[in-house]
Amino acid sequence: MSAFISEFDLRARGDADxxxxxxxxxxxxxxYPTTAASRALADAPAATEHAEVVQRLLDAGWRIKGKTNMHELAFGMTGINDFTGTPENPQDATRIPGGSSSGSASAVGLGLVDAALGTDTGGSVRGPAACCGVIGLKPTFGRISRHGVAPLKTTLDCVGPFTRDMRALIDAMNAIDPSFDAGIARRDASKMRVGIVPxxxxASIRKAVDNAVRRAGLVSRVVELESIADAFTAGLAVINAETWQAFGHxxxxxxxxxxxxxxLRVASNTTAADLDAAENVRRIFTAAVDRALDDVDVIVLPTLxxxxxxxxxARAGTSVIAMSSLIRPFNLSGHPALSLPVQVEGSSLKAGLQIVGxxxxxxxxxxxxAHIEAALAQ
Known part of the structure; x- marks a missing residue:
């Protein structure tokens, strides 16, 4: 099982370290060809230029160690891939690594690289991050360039980084996003107000989220988030329609x-009426998240x-679609969302604490x- 599809050492001239x-x-x-870990694209021609985020990383002195494996065509949540292999879950090799950015989460969790880039259309950064016990960020929709990223057309997908610590994640964001202010990201957050979404x-994962906020000493209160279940369903309709358009052929x-x-055959049945209904839910849920953030700085809830x-x-057919019930809605709304690993009492596995801003x-x-991370390390 490999986190990588291909390994190499690509660096800007003179940057060896x-x-x-x-x-x-x-x-x-x-x-290098962009195959999306699919046999159907295995003969794709080599890319003629770097994606903008790749060029920015090289310009900032990062060394690219290879291309990571993934759930085929980025359309799946298990990370299982019988063509290119299934990446190992660093927390427990018997469990799924999560998809679709499985190789990126695995490579970071196994310590093969300092960071990795993935893409998140329906939770595909945050889900694998939570599965593999690492940090993963889905930035605000449209903030990070998608030039050179498949699929070409999307209203959901975001490029985002994986790391093992917040220092590296802030460094990675600083490299790929020219508007990112690392100084603000490193400011004292002890006075930030937190809304905890029931x-x-x-129960053990909900408790881990509550305990992490309490240990961080953050002022918190319960915040109801309306329409989250409807947003999950609407997000499925949109991703189905857009993935069919991109890869149905x-x-x-x-x-x-x-x-x-x-x-994909199920996705092909998405109707114009389904999309109209989904866009209505998008408006309602986006407004609900905005309202929830009127009186708090961030809202938190479990990632998975x-x-x-x-x-x-998973191979026996157990459904995994509910894995995305708490992450997919924020693709629909476009809000930034980060998954931070937190220890769960009585378990050797860490779960994900999701922070939405x-x-x-x-x-x-x-x-x-970063504030919660520091508090949990004490």
């Missing part, structure tokens, strides 16, 4: 995994409602995460 990073195989690197999740090639063919299932259970306030999300 920069931090290392891996790039998901849906992001272009000049001279959600349907395992590959269904009849005979080169896609059976699981992907089945999901439960621990990742085993590979065996106002649009454009990615730095404040990072500052709160």
């Amino acid at each position: 920069g931090p290392t990073i891996a790039i998901k195989d849906s992001i272009d690197i000049e001279g 959600v349907d999740a395992d 590959l269904v009849d090639t005979g080169k896609l995994g059976a699981d992907l063919v089945a999901r 409602p439960s621990f990742p299932i085993t590979l065996e259970a 106002r649009k454009g306030a990615d730095e404040h999300v990072c500052a709160v995460a």
Whole structure:
């Protein structure tokens, strides 16, 4: 099982000792094909230029160590890939690594690189981060360049980093986003106000989230978040329609995994009425999140409602769609959201604490995460 599809050492001239990073195989690197870990794209021509985020990393002195594995065509949540292999979950090799940015989360969790880039359309950075016990950020929609990133058209997808600590994550954001203010991200966040969202999740994980906020000494109160279940359903409709538009032509090639063919065929049934309804929910839920953030600086909730299932259970057909119930809604609304690993009492596994901020306030999300991280390390 490999986190990487291909390994190499790409660096800017003269930068031999920069931090290392891996790039998901849906992001272009000049001279290498972008295959999205699919047999159907295995013969794709090499990219003729770097994606903008890749060029920015090189310009900032980062060393690119390779392209990471992923759930095929970025359309799945388990991370299982029978063509390129399934990356190892660093927390528990018997469990799924999460998708679709499975290789990126795995590479960081295994200590193979300092950071990795993934993409998040329906939780595909935050989900694998929570599964693999690392940090993952979905920035505000549209904030990070997607030039050179597949699919070309999306209203949901965001490029985002994985790291093992907040220092590295802030450094990575500083490299890929010219508007990112690292000074704000490193400010004291002890006075930030936190809204805790009551959600349907395992009691032990909810308790871990509450305990982390309490240990950080942050002022908190319960904040109800309306329409989150509707936003989950609407997000599914949008991702189905946009993924079918991008990759539906590959269904009849005979080169896609059976699981992907089945999901794409379901996706093809998304109607214009479904999308109209989803866009209405998008407006309602976005307004609800904005209202929830009127009186607090960030809202927090679990990243995943439960621990990742085993590979065996996933291969036997156990549904994983509920994994995205708490993360997919924020793709629909476009708010920045970060998953921070927190210890769960009585378990060797860490769960994800999700921190959601106002649009454009990615730095404040990072500052709160860094504050909680420091408190939990004491």
